[in-house]
Amino acid sequence: MTAAPLIEVEDLRIDLDDGAKHVAAVEGVSFRIDRGETFGLVGESGCGKSITALALIGLLRRPLSIGAGAIRFEGREIQGLSAAEQRALRGNRIAMIFQEPMTALNPVSPVGRQIAEMFVLHKGKSWREANQLAVEALANVRVPAPERRVKDYPHQLSGGMRQRVMIAIALACDPDLLIADEPTTALDVTVQAEIIELMRNLCAERGTAILMISHDLGLVANVCRRVGVMYAGRIVEERGSDDIFRAGAHPYTQGLVDSLPRLGSRAALGRSRLREIAGVVPAISDFPSGCRFNPRCAQATEICRTTVPETTWLGAGGLVRCHHHA
Amino acid sequence: MNLGTSAIIGGMLFVLAIFVGLFAPWLAHTDPVMGANLVNAEEPPSWIWWFGTDAQGRDIYSRVVHGARISLTVGIVSQLVNSVIGVTLGLTAGYWGGWWDDVVNGLTNVMLAIPSLIFALAIMAVLGPGLTSLLIALGLTNWSFTCRIARASTLSLKSQGYVQAARVLGYGDLRIMITQLLPNMIGPIIVIGTLGMGGAVLAEASLSFLGLGIRPPYPSWGSMLSEARDQITTAPWLSVFPGLAIFLTVLGLNLLGDGLRDVLDPQSRSRRT
Numbered sequence: 350m351t352a353a354p355l356i357e358v359e360d361l362r363i364d365l366d367d368g369a370k371h372v373a374a375v376e377g378v379s380f381r382i383d384r385g386e387t388f389g390l391v392g393e394s395g396c397g398k399s400i401t402a403l404a405l406i407g408l409l410r411r412p413l414s415i416g417a418g419a420i421r422f423e424g425r426e427i428q429g430l431s432a433a434e435q436r437a438l439r440g441n442r443i444a445m446i447f448q449e450p451m452t453a454l455n456p457v458s459p460v461g462r463q464i465a466e467m468f469v470l471h472k473g474k475s476w477r478e479a480n481q482l483a484v485e486a487l488a489n490v491r492v493p494a495p496e497r498r499v500k501d502y503p504h505q506l507s508g509g510m511r512q513r514v515m516i517a518i519a520l521a522c523d524p525d526l527l528i529a530d531e532p533t534t535a536l537d538v539t540v541q542a543e544i545i546e547l548m549r550n551l552c553a554e555r556g557t558a559i560l561m562i563s564h565d566l567g568l569v570a571n572v573c574r575r576v577g578v579m580y581a582g583r584i585v586e587e588r589g590s591d592d593i594f595r596a597g598a599h600p601y602t603q604g605l606v607d608s609l610p611r612l613g614s615r616a617a618l619g620r621s622r623l624r625e626i627a628g629v630v631p632a633i634s635d636f637p638s639g640c641r642f643n644p645r646c647a648q649a650t651e652i653c654r655t656t657v658p659e660t661t662w663l664g665a666g667g668l669v670r671c672h673h674h675a
Numbered sequence: 676m677n678l679g680t681s682a683i684i685g686g687m688l689f690v691l692a693i694f695v696g697l698f699a700p701w702l703a704h705t706d707p708v709m710g711a712n713l714v715n716a717e718e719p720p721s722w723i724w725w726f727g728t729d730a731q732g733r734d735i736y737s738r739v740v741h742g743a744r745i746s747l748t749v750g751i752v753s754q755l756v757n758s759v760i761g762v763t764l765g766l767t768a769g770y771w772g773g774w775w776d777d778v779v780n781g782l783t784n785v786m787l788a789i790p791s792l793i794f795a796l797a798i799m800a801v802l803g804p805g806l807t808s809l810l811i812a813l814g815l816t817n818w819s820f821t822c823r824i825a826r827a828s829t830l831s832l833k834s835q836g837y838v839q840a841a842r843v844l845g846y847g848d849l850r851i852m853i854t855q856l857l858p859n860m861i862g863p864i865i866v867i868g869t870l871g872m873g874g875a876v877l878a879e880a881s882l883s884f885l886g887l888g889i890r891p892p893y894p895s896w897g898s899m900l901s902e903a904r905d906q907i908t909t910a911p912w913l914s915v916f917p918g919l920a921i922f923l924t925v926l927g928l929n930l931l932g933d934g935l936r937d938v939l940d941p942q943s944r945s946r947r948t
């Protein structure tokens with residue numbers, strides 16, 4: 350494809366500046382997502398996934414800010430847009446659903462009204478039309494009896510239903526990109542699968558690109574064609590989803606794969622513990638020098654502690670950043 | 676007394692006062708100002724003169740009924756002005772923070788340091804007596820509690836998921852304030868407003884009593900008390916009935932405010948659901 354990608358992140362650095370300290374929370378992050386494509390960002394909690402997503406929609410706020418690099422939506426740099434132009438993108442061309450379906454809906458407003466507000470805000474519809482469209486939007490996310498449900502308040506709905514409403518709001522204006530940040534983490538397992546399936550089908554039908562963010566590699570690889578693995582503010586590997594399971598090249602990726610329960614394995618049946626990666630993600634102020642994974646890596650050598658690994662290009666557009674990659 | 680009873684009794688008293696004010700011309704027996712007739716001067720309460728008459732022979736019942744119009748107009752309108760000012764300042768200060776927050780905080784502290792009745796008195800002294808001056812004086816001097824509550828609520832609501840979500844969905848600041856913040860703080864604002872309305876009715880009475888508010892012969896409850904001052908022993912009904920009207924209206928608003936607090940308080944609400 351020669352046209353500009355839908356969204357392109359180039360060498361993004363996010364600074365954390367709390368007056369005393371000035372550190373990079375995310376650095377050298379690059380990826381692109383084409384129209385209708387599905388891309389995942391995976392990594393343990395605290396790796397910088399959510400703040401990267403906020404940067405994409407121009408919503409980083411003090412003490413965080415974009416320190417370097419560029420984010421382009423359809424070739425136009427987001428940072429160059431006025432506040433009003435950015436608002437016109439948000440919710441309209443780029444939508445986002447969050448982790449917390451319990452708190453992301455306004456408790457004192459009927460859900461139908463919250464959906465309708467999107468049509469009024471971004472599409473200039475009258476409230477009468479918007480209310481009609483809200484019923485259709487609820488029907489699209491397979492909520493039964495939508496013409497009655499629109500009058501419900503969030504507390505009258507189950508967690509799964511609320512997340513459906515969130516998806517209806519996010520997809521109301523038919524966005525080009527849907528960012529889903531841990532969209533099912535707060536839901537129980539059976540509901541999770543339904544919600545993911547729904548989101549994937551709706552986006553596939555409409556050609557909506559997905560940026561899926563999760564700590565769960567299995568989930569991300571299931572939804573997305575390509576996956577970027579993030580560790581301590583950097584992307585350490587980017588691969589097609591199939592390759593990442595068969596042949597994860599980075600020790601951190603391999604660790605994530607190994608910690609997944611396999612169908613029918615002893616761990617999945619609850620008879621043994623999963624192999625977890627020992628240690629924790631370092632805090633931003635304590636990032637180690639060299640490869641940031643080195644304190645937790647079994648293959649680490651001297652060079653890992655002193656030198657940041659260069660990018661190595663693998664086949665099929667994959668890349669890895671490790672001195673001793675597989 | 677449980678919360679329901681208190682709100683219901685208070686609400687009934689307030690609705691009664693509003694009803695009397697609205698239908699005063701039909702409820703009154705005589706014209707409250709022009710209905711003077713020296714033949715009937717200083718009649719005590721009776722079947723003909725329910726609340727008695729004053730030295731000029733005016734029917735006190737008719738004057739109390741008409742007084743409801745003035746007292747409630749002052750109470751409701753001035754408190755609405757206070758609520759609008761307080762919410763606007765508190766909400767924007769909490770939401771935007773920075774220098775604007777400092778300015779609003781400074782202003783609020785000044786307002787809290789000066790007793791609002793003294794402040795209103797000073798404004799009345801400058802503007803002169805009359806209904807408009809009363810509305811201005813009482814409407815501009817009692818917004819500091821509302822402002823504080825609105826600011827504090829905004830600070831705690833700002834980090835809620837649905838406010839963040841609204842930003843992500845492309846809502847502008849004004850839309851966030853109106854759809855996400857205001858409806859979620861309206862409970863305490865209404866409570867403060869109801870109690871403040873009682874305060875405004877009292878303040879009107881005090882200012883009019885001092886001759887700075889509504890001037891005789893127009894019947895506000897305060898101006899009636901003021902006129903009745905000298906006859907409190909000889910013709911007590913002149914003070915008792917307007918006094919009772921003030922007492923019942925303010926009591927009603929306080930009961931209603933307290934009752935609403937229990938109904939609308941988000942904490943007690945979440946406890947029950």
Ligand SMILES: Nc1ncnc2c1ncn2[C@@H]1O[C@H](COP(=O)(O)OP(=O)(O)O)[C@@H](O)[C@H]1O
Pocket residue numbers: 365374392393394395396397398399400401411412413632633
């Ligand atoms: N508002 C903030 N102020 C300071 N630090 C923050 C803020 N938001 C996130 N961080 C820090 O940035 C890092 C990345 O956070 P985040 O993007 O939320 O991680 P993830 O989504 O991958 O779990 C974490 O170390 C977190 O503590």
Ligand code: SF4
Pocket residue numbers: 599600601640641642643644646647648649650653658670671672673674
């Ligand atoms: S660079 Fe070294 S420390 Fe980092 S992942 Fe590779 S082997 Fe491990």
Ligand SMILES: [Mg+2]
Pocket residue numbers: 395398399530531
């Ligand atoms: Mg996160």
